[in-house]
Amino acid sequence: MPLDARPCACSDAAPPCAVVERERIVVADDRAQAAGIVSGLRLASARARLPELVVQPRDPAQESAALTRLACSAGAFTSEVSLAPPATLLLEIACSLRFFGGVERLFAGIVQAATEQGLRVQAALAPTPLAAQWLAFAGGADAGFGTPASLDAAPLAHRLGVLPLARLALPAAQEKRLAAFGAGTLADVLRLPRAGLARRVGADFVADLARALGEIPDPRARFVFPEHFSQTLELPARSESALALAFAARRLIAALSGWLAARAAGIRECFLDLRCERTTGAPPALTLSLSFAEVTRDAQRIGRVLDERLARLQLPASVESLCLRATAPEPLAGREAALFAADGSSARGHAARGAGGATIAELIERLQARLGEHGVYRLAAHPEHRPENATQKNAPLARQDAQGTGVAQHGPRPLWLLPAPQALSEQGGRPQRGGPLHLLAGPERIESGWWDEGEPSAVGDVRRDYFIAVSQRCEWLWIFRSEAGWFLHGLFA
Amino acid sequence: MNAVPRLDDILTRADVWRGGVMATSVQPGLPTGFAELDAELPGGGWARGGLCELLPTRTGVGELSLLLPALARLSASELSWVVCVAPPHPLHAPALAQGGIALERLLIAGAPGRDAAWTCARALDTDGVGAVVAWLPGADATLLRRLHLAAEANRSLLFVFRPAACAAEASPAPLRLQLDGEGERLRVHILKRRGAACALPLSLAVPRPALLPAASLPAAMPACAQAAPTLSPSSPPPLSSLSSLPPSSHALARPVPAALAARRASLRLF
Structure with missing residues (x-):
């Protein structure tokens, strides 16, 4: 069952505007229409009626891009999409009804999605593609023709019957011929015998009638979603x-x-x-x-x-x-709907959501977007004797191997490790930090790293004796002594 | 319409407490790992969902060790994430692993300035985050209140470290602890909690890397003879002589060739 959408290249800018092609108005916005600008009017007459009219030339490339964009966004609802250029999109929605919670909900969702694309749509719902197309051309649900929106085949002839022929975008010759019969609406046409109609208007028109009523099949070419x-x-x-x-x-x-x-x-x-x-x-x-x-x-x-x-x-x-x-x-596997969704239905787009909050992966990518790629990380203990290299920053959500080999054989380590060792003054052979420090345990000799001596941004060869010290203010410190003197390297927080 | 509730019924509600007695909590708290502290906290531990403000007088007194048992339990047993926001110094992974924290569920966000509070709020919105530990020296009461409500809604723990000078300011946090070092113990003064005030500070035995000698509190600093026997003020020994200490406390990651070792010993003397 298809659904029709008809984008018009209109914007809601403050001055009234219209789109022209070959010196004639193609479409005008509400304010221009209120001033009497209708499609088909000559540009000069339109200017005379409304001097402040803003005119844009018609851009077929942009219109077709908008239609493709609309077709892509319709992929959220159904995979059976077909284009009917210049401005019509047909969606087959019978297979999507259950997932989206019924016809009304789905129809409203599709119209809203199209509106969010910045397009004004005339949408209609019918059991056959051509019927939906005609209903939409006639004005869709807004004009009262599409109502009640239903997929039942039984009232279709009645719903189509009220449509005025002038609005169905029929070929001009057919429309003129039918007008000559005195037929104003589709009901007038349906009352006529088909054989005579085929002879006088053309077999194509009769076949269209049969397609719209679902008497003969109406296959449509599928929109192929692009590869990239x-x-x-x-x-x-x-x-x-x-x-x-x-x-x-x-x-x-x-x-x-x-x-x-x-x-x-x-x-x-x-x-x-x-x-x-x-x-x-x-x-x-x-x-x-x-x-x-x-x-x-x-x-x-x-x-x-x-x-x-x-x-x-x-x-x-x-x-x-x-x-x-x-x-x-x-x-990526199919859409997961929350089992206990808040509104009791499986609404669109809520993939892999919990009771209300975001998932940890969403948190991480949001933080990365704001704080930078390296602002968010996880830690891993690396089996390396030099304390600067014992902590590894890993990308969040990267797979981490279970570490732990070779790190058990060291003494106590502080929770804070300063980014660079801080020099401590020395008085009488004793390191000072707000008074002399009290050495409690040590030394623990760490002598390692000759292989990256001289490399840029490497710790290099270290020869240090580490002590646990406590200051007069009860700060527990991890200090070391090297050839260059005493240094503070960590805090037992 | 219901009858007007009686005062006694209101007073037995879990979210109403009287000033004289400690509040009860419907939801048992997360054990802190320190029995003395559990006994003084409503719910018998850190309240799940809410802000706890920690005001250490200085760094290095054992302020993080106070949280380690609870964080270890959250990340290792309850498999929830712990998010650290804007830590003032780099955290050292081997020490965290020693403390029992599952490092694969510890996320660190180095968020400068105003991004720190934003990061906290986003983390508190996230499913599967058990605790957020944040350093927010510049936070005001409005911000803390907002974060407290977010933590309550998500039922996750929020620990905020602020400078001890903030103790005099009003704060929306239901639990405020002032932390200070006291020898090898951590003195915790409960500034504010739901219920009766706690007059005496608690003294908790947080894990410390070494023992203080019995008679040596920092006030009177004796010579540290046992700990560093070779450190006499007159003649600091060369490093090569220190290497005669027991091998268990050494990390030597290379086989030192004899010639190289001799050359180093000759070159690198104090």
């Missing part, structure tokens, strides 16, 4: 604000998430190119790489990581367009 995801979004106005960019990028992320769902895949990394205004000295594009701790296709999760990256970003110039790329999708 790369979608560009032109911003309506140049922007420097991270908030505006994040909002615009949400559309691309929704499309990415739908594309991944349709391909049963997830990503570990994706790239967002910010194409900037051409200024001297600034690079034309800036690429943000968004990486995730595990394979994901959750749009909210991708969006959160992007927000953190954008908040940190210094833009060299205003951004004109965004391009989201994902080149290496990895297989």
Whole structure:
């Protein structure tokens, strides 16, 4: 059962605007329509009626990109998507009804997803693709033609009957012919004998009628989800604000998430190119790489990581367009719905969520996006005598081997280890830190590391005698003596 | 409509406590590992879900050792994550492993400045995080209250270290402990808890790396004869003579060729 969506290239900018092609208005927004600007009007007449009208030329490439983006985002609902250019998308949703909790819920979800893509849609629901297409052309649910939205075949003829022929986007010759019969609505046509109709209007029109009523099958070509995801979004106005960019990028992320769902895949990394205004000295594009701790296709999760990256970003110039790329999708098993979901239904997109909080992988990737790749880490004990090398920083969620060989044979170690040993003054042969230190245990000789002597950023050869000392202020310290004197190296916190 | 509840019924509720007696808690706390401290805390341990403010007078008095038993239990037995936010110095992994912490479930976030509180809030929103240990020297009461509510909602432990000077300020934390060293023990003064005030500071035997000699408290520092026998003020011995100490306390990671050892001994004298 298909569903129709008809994007119109309209924006909600303050002045009334319209799109023109060959000096004629193609589509006008609400305010322009209120002033009498209708499609088909000459540009000169439109200017006369509304001098402040903002006119944009029609851009077929951008329209088809919007349709592809919409098709990708529809992948979140069903894998059976077909395009009917220039501006129609058909979704087969019978297989998705149960998962999304019924027709009404699913229909509302699809309309909302399309609206979030920034498109105004006319959507309708019918048991056959052509019927849905006609219902949507006639205005969809908003115009009252689609209601009640149902997939029942029985009332279909009645629902189609009320549609005015003028709005079905029929070929001009057919429409003129039918108007000459005095037929105003589809019901008038259905009342006529089919054989005569075929002779006088054409066999194609009669076959279309039969397809719309479900009397003969109506196979449609499937939309092939592309192998690699790369979608560009032109911003309506140049922007420097991270908030505006994040909002615009949400559309691309929704499309990415739908594309991944349709391909049963997830990503570990994706790239967002910010194409900037051409200024001297600034690079034309800036690429943000968004990486995730595990394979994901959750749009909210991708969006959160992007927000953190954008908040940190210094833009060299205003951004004109965004391009989201994902080149290496990895297989990801089907969507998991929470067993005890809050609203009692398996809503879309809530993959692998617990009772309300995020998972530890989501935490890690968010922290990494904000604090930097090396700001978040795990520790591992490394069997090495030099204390500086006994702690290893590992990437979070990397697989850690069970350590422990060779580290058991040393004395007590402090919880804090200073990043660099601090020199202690010496008075009368005794190290000082707020008074003379009291040596309690030691020495523990550590003499090791001749192999990386002289290498950059290596600890090098050390020869140290470590002592446990307590200061007059009851600080427990780990100090050592080397050729250069006394040093504080750790605190027994 | 229900009848007006009686005062006695209200007073027996777990979330109502009277100033004179210690509060009871519906949920038993996480044992701290120190029986004296457990006896003085409502619920018999660290409250699961809530902020605990720790005010050490200086570093190195045993402030982290106080938390180690509870953190070890969380990460090793309960398999939950422990997140350390903005530690002031690098943590040393062998010591943490010795303390029983499962290092594979210890996450460290080096978050400077205002990011530290943000990191805490994100960690407290996360499933599977048992405890957050944070160093927030610049936190104000509003921020602490927000973090406390987040910890309560997620039922995870939140320990915040602040400078001891903050003890005089008001704080939304239900439990505030001032920590100070006392020889080889840790003196814990409970500044605030749910219920009656705790007049006397506790003295806890936190694990220490060495023993203090019986008669030597830092106030009167005698010569440390037994501990470092070769350290006499007049003649500090060369390192080569120190190497005659028992081999158990040495780490020597290489076979020293005889000629090289002799050359070093001749070159590297004090």
